[in-house]
Amino acid sequence: xxxxxxxxxxxxxxxxxxxxxxxxxxxxxxxxxxxxxxxxxxxxxxxxxxxxxxxxxxxxxxxxxxxxxxxxxxxxxxxxxxxxxxxxxxxxxxxxxxxxxxxxxxxxxxxxxxxxxxxxxxxxxxxxxxxxxxxxxxxxxxxxxxxxxxxxxxxxxxxxxxxxxxxxxxxxxxxxxxxxxxxxxxxxxxxxxxxxxxxxxxxxxxxxxxxxxxxxxxxxxxxxxxxxxxxxxxxxxxxxxxxxxxxxx
Numbered sequence: 001x002x003x004x005x006x007x008x009x010x011x012x013x014x015x016x017x018x019x020x021x022x023x024x025x026x027x028x029x030x031x032x033x034x035x036x037x038x039x040x041x042x043x044x045x046x047x048x049x050x051x052x053x054x055x056x057x058x059x060x061x062x063x064x065x066x067x068x069x070x071x072x073x074x075x076x077x078x079x080x081x082x083x084x085x086x087x088x089x090x091x092x093x094x095x096x097x098x099x100x101x102x103x104x105x106x107x108x109x110x111x112x113x114x115x116x117x118x119x120x121x122x123x124x125x126x127x128x129x130x131x132x133x134x135x136x137x138x139x140x141x142x143x144x145x146x147x148x149x150x151x152x153x154x155x156x157x158x159x160x161x162x163x164x165x166x167x168x169x170x171x172x173x174x175x176x177x178x179x180x181x182x183x184x185x186x187x188x189x190x191x192x193x194x195x196x197x198x199x200x201x202x203x204x205x206x207x208x209x210x211x212x213x214x215x216x217x218x219x220x221x222x223x224x225x226x227x228x229x230x231x232x233x234x235x236x237x238x239x240x241x242x243x244x245x246x247x248x249x
Contacts, residue, residue, distance in 0.1 A: 002029040003065070004198035005050065005081075005168045010059035012049055012222075019045045020056065021223040027168065031198045032190075034213035036206075038242055042222040043202045047170055051083050052076050064167060082166030084157040084174060092146040096137060096156045099145060100128040103163035131159045135189050151182025155189060162193075169193075171201040175208050187212055210234070218242070 005027040012020035019042050027033055037043050048054040050061060052073040061069045068076050090099055105124045132141045135155045145153055154174055161169055174190075175183040187208055190199065203209050209216065209230075216233045218226040226236045233239055 003027070004029045004031065004063070005200070006062040007050070008060045008062070010046075010049060010061065011057050012045065012054060013057050019222045020049060020059075021221070022059070023219075023222075023224055025217065025224065027198050027200055029167070029198055030196050031200070032212055032214045033198075033200045034209045034216045035200060035202045035219065036204075036209060036216060037219035037225070040221075041219040043219055044172060045222070046219065047083070047172055047202060050170060051081060077164055077166075080165070080167035081170070082161035082164050082168065083170040083172070084154070084161055085172050090145045090153060090156060090160075093144065095142050095144055096132060096148065096152075096159075097125070097128055097141040099156055100131055100159045100163050101125060103160040104128050104131075107164050128159075128163065131162055132156075134192070135159050136185065149182065151178045151185060154178060154182075154186060158186075158189065166197070168198045168200070171199065171203075173202055173204065175203060175205045183208060 003026050007023050007025045010020050010023040010025070011018070023046065035043055035046065045054065049056050052071060056069065059069070060067055063076065063079055063081055066079065068079060071079075101124050104127050105121060108124060110121060110124065129138070129141055132138060135158060137152060137155055137159065140148060140152055145156060148156070158171070158174070174186050178186065183205060190212055193199065201209070201212065213230060216228065216230055217224060218233060218239050220242050225242065226233060226239050228236070
């Protein structure tokens with residue numbers, strides 16, 4: 001399998017505190033991979049290192065074979081790294097369509113000319129509607145984000161990330177704060193995404209993790225504790241000890 005995203009001996013420290021301790025990680029093309037661990041394990045820090053929100057002290061990050069360790073967040077996005085956040089960052093006063101169109105327009109290089117003039121960019125609007133339709137949001141395209149149920153807002157975030165045409169999609173707790181029925185819809189959407197798209201989710205909902213992931217990585221105290229299939233992870237005594245010791249996961 002082609003490696004879509006890789007880290008080699010990735011390290012990050014804040015003074016004496018080590019938050020990423022020599023992490024070696026591989027995400028294959030088309031992967032359905034989950035990153036789990038107790039609170040404070042370093043999961044979001046790891047994602048921030050991957051996306052460029054934080055700079056590592058040492059080690060390397062490689063996206064589709066190219067080293068991106070010192071590249072900006074924007075440069076990594078342009079090279080195919082997409083991300084959603086633990087807390088959504090949508091423009092709540094704009095419609096779902098407007099939010100997605102801004103991402104599509106940015107990718108096409110016309111974002112500066114889009115706001116208030118969407119009718120002059122029919123191709124942007126058409127692609128954005130198609131994205132929303134593919135995620136089951138066709139009827140919500142012209143609804144203001146603030147009026148959408150939270151689960152649908154999370155789907156709009158995924159549509160925005162897809163609007164940049166990523167080869168790797170990082171989802172930071174996509175089901176956080178979402179009712180059970182809506183989290184099932186998020187899982188259905190993830191299942192429907194292109195098979196060659198590599199997806200890594202951080203998630204506390206273990207039901208969603210074990211239904212979604214074909215491979216799971218477990219972090220503990222900034223280090224890789226275990227990696228394997230869902231069956232292998234559920235049977236790993238080290239993983240059970242970590243979660244029994246810290247039930248708030």
